[in-house]
Amino acid sequence: MTDQKRIILKPIGYVRTKAAGDEVKDKTQTSQIVIDSEFSEAIQGIDGFSHIFVLFWLNQVSGQPKTLKVHPRGREDLPLLGVFATRTKLRPNPIGLTLVELLGVDGNVLVVRGLDAFDGTAVLDLKPFDFWDMAEDARVPEWWTKLNREKSGHS
Amino acid sequence: MTDQKRIILKPIGYVRTKAAGDEVKDKTQTSQIVIDSEFSEAIQGIDGFSHIFVLFWLNQVSGQPKTLKVHPRGREDLPLLGVFATRTKLRPNPIGLTLVELLGVDGNVLVVRGLDAFDGTAVLDLKPFDFWDMAEDARVPEWWTKLNREKSGHS
Numbered sequence: 001m002t003d004q005k006r007i008i009l010k011p012i013g014y015v016r017t018k019a020a021g022d023e024v025k026d027k028t029q030t031s032q033i034v035i036d037s038e039f040s041e042a043i044q045g046i047d048g049f050s051h052i053f054v055l056f057w058l059n060q061v062s063g064q065p066k067t068l069k070v071h072p073r074g075r076e077d078l079p080l081l082g083v084f085a086t087r088t089k090l091r092p093n094p095i096g097l098t099l100v101e102l103l104g105v106d107g108n109v110l111v112v113r114g115l116d117a118f119d120g121t122a123v124l125d126l127k128p129f130d131f132w133d134m135a136e137d138a139r140v141p142e143w144w145t146k147l148n149r150e151k152s153g154h155s
Numbered sequence: 156m157t158d159q160k161r162i163i164l165k166p167i168g169y170v171r172t173k174a175a176g177d178e179v180k181d182k183t184q185t186s187q188i189v190i191d192s193e194f195s196e197a198i199q200g201i202d203g204f205s206h207i208f209v210l211f212w213l214n215q216v217s218g219q220p221k222t223l224k225v226h227p228r229g230r231e232d233l234p235l236l237g238v239f240a241t242r243t244k245l246r247p248n249p250i251g252l253t254l255v256e257l258l259g260v261d262g263n264v265l266v267v268r269g270l271d272a273f274d275g276t277a278v279l280d281l282k283p284f285d286f287w288d289m290a291e292d293a294r295v296p297e298w299w300t301k302l303n304r305e306k307s308g309h310s
Contacts, residue, residue, distance in 0.1 A: 007164040007165070008161055009162040010161065012248065027287075039239075039247060044235075045236035050292075050294035051294075055248075069196060082201060084207075085283055092165065092280070093165065095250075097208060097282055101290070125246060131295070134291070144204075144285055
């Protein structure tokens with residue numbers, strides 16, 4: 001039913017950051033999101049929210065992954081899981097989703113903390129975070145808890 | 156810099172629901188997500204999580220919105236805001252993002268509660284919800300709090 005469909009997106013801006021390599025995973029680092037001038041009106045009022053979701057294109061990944069299963073963070077001591085059970089970049093549609101703190105807005109530039117995206121990454125959408133977006137009583141699997149004890153950032 | 160880029164996505168499945176019209180906004184209703192057979196391996200292990208994010212295509216919206224500003228829920232007593240300060244469907248890239256409760260998995264079908272998507276909606280991605288996705292101390296604007304007191308569901 002959906003096989004024939006193709007969905008076309010256009011970036012609304014891009015990420016600017018000095019962080020490189022694994023530094024982008026450091027949740028304390030700040031980045032900028034530069035909104036394309038044609039969309040600058042669309043951020044009006046976003047500063048009423050302290051946190052936003054950033055949807056971005058994992059553009060260092062090209063083509064469709066050959067495998068649909070991964071070990072979280074490539075660790076073979078952790079279970080082999082479907083990609084939709086993880087936050088791996090190797091997804092059929094490599095869209096990244098990260099909750100960030102919105103520190104400020106200057107013209108068409110948003111300053112955010114905690115965005116794990118590389119310099120130049122295409123941004124697809126911004127959504128304000130509200131209390132429908134959280135589940136305080138959420139259950140996560142053991143492998144997630146184990147990884148989280150060891151490091152910080154998404155699995 | 157990003158103007159020339161075009162990003163192409165392919166649905167990974169679709170929504171099946173009996174809810175119609177405004178019924179889809181009822182956070183207590185259940186829906187199914189039918190994963191295309193080519194991706195069925197990719198959901199293995201997703202049932203370790205109680206909650207997942209669903210990214211879907213707001214395919215009842217066609218073309219680019221002519222305006223980049225909206226009143227939340229069309230209410231003129233609330234401020235006129237940029238679309239990125241709201242969860243309106245009228246976005247440059249109409250991707251929906253909803254946190255749902257994962258009630259069960261049966262073969263390539265996920266049963267979820269709280270998905271505000273119409274029957275037949277194309278699903279683009281599924282991501283497990285974890286504790287990096289929430290901000291308990293988040294600040295939201297007054298208009299959001301006002302709307303939330305009156306109704307339930309995203310603004």
